Amino acid sequence: MTAARSTVRMAFEQASIRIPIAEIGLLRDVPPAIRRTIKYGQIAASITEVGLIEPPVVARDGRNPNHYHLLDGYLRIDILKAQGEHEVVCLVALDDEGFTYNRRISRLATIQEHRMILNAVRKGVSEERLARALNVNIDNIRHKRTLTEGICPEAIDLLKDRHVPIATFAELKRLKPVRQIEAAMAMNSMNKYSVSYAKSIVTATREDFLVAPRRRPARGLTEDQITTMERESATLDREFRIIERDYGRDHLVLTLAIGYVRALLDNVRVVRHLAQYHPMILAEFQKIVEFQPTA
Structure with a gap:
């Protein structure tokens, strides 16, 4: 018996092509307010300085293969038109997924951007x-170059695919490595990477897990309040680990229980009996089978 051979479908045509911008149909216009944003200015500066790095993505029109619909790259196309360009090199998608394409793009995470800058500097690109x-102040580039200095490799690995504010890394550098790992795990679990959240973790950290002792109490907090926060933070960490350890088992038990109750309610005689003698229990069972546990 031969195993079925799986095939991987190509997402794009094998070669990028140069297309007249006039032949690319736009599903929407770029509002004037967008043109005034920092992001728009950064993209425009990048195109002016180093050219177009990421080609726009288009799909061929179903009736006229020489006409295209833009799937991704509205800002780049708008900037090129404003700069007087008439053609652009594009990737041609084999499926028209204009409504879902952006969901499949993984925007550059903070640590990945840091590594990109380091690689560019190693190759001789000046700050x-x-x-x-990138249309930023040179101090911003220097901060990004030293982004992970003082951060342990394990914490970097935990945050490598996350969009973390630069100032959050500054807070993590105040922690010793073992506490950096705990903080990174807490951020990932909460999906929260704000500077204020990082500061709360630092404030709730015991003195012996800080790189340098606190110079003065946090604003608005007494020494006793900080000690209480440290104690409560340690308790929360322990409770979180217990919940995380038991989650898989509890999820399996819940899934099996829901399946069992659903099977009971598929039996007409059981439903009739519950409705006649135990209507409150029937109502609760019906709520249970409507619940969908998340993985």
């Missing part, structure tokens, strides 16, 4: 040129 390309 000044990078600053112009």
Whole structure:
């Protein structure tokens, strides 16, 4: 018996092509307010300084293969048109997924951007040129170059695919490695990476887990309040680990229980008996089978 051979479908045509911008149909216009944003300015500066790095994505029109619909790259196309360009190199998607394409794009995470900047510097790109390309102050580039200095490798690995504010990394550097790992795990579990959340973790950290002792109590907090926060934080960490350890087992038990109750309610005689003698229990069973546990 031969196993069925699986095939992987190509998402794009094998070669990118140069297309007249006039032949690319737009499903929407770029509002004037967007043109005034920092992101728009950064993209425009990058195109001016180093050219178009990420090609726009288009799909061929079903009736006219020489006409295209833009799936991704509205800002890039708008900037190129404003700069007087008439053609652009594009990737041609084999499926028209204009409504879902952006969901499949993984935007550059903070640590990945840091690594990109380091690689560019190693290849000889100056900090000044990078600053112009990204339309940021040169100090911003220097901060990103040293982003992970003082952060342990395990915490970096936990946060490598996350969009973490630069100032949050500054807070993590105040922690010793073992506490950095705990903080990164807590951020991932809560899906929360804000500076204020990082500061709350630092404030609730025991003195012996800090790189340097606190110079003064946090604003608005007494020493006793900080000690209480440290104690409560340690308790929350322990309780969270217990919940995390038991979650898989509890989820399986819940799924089996729901399946069993659903099977009971599929029996007409059981439903009739419950409705006649135990209507409150029947109502609760019906609520249970409507519940869908998340993985």
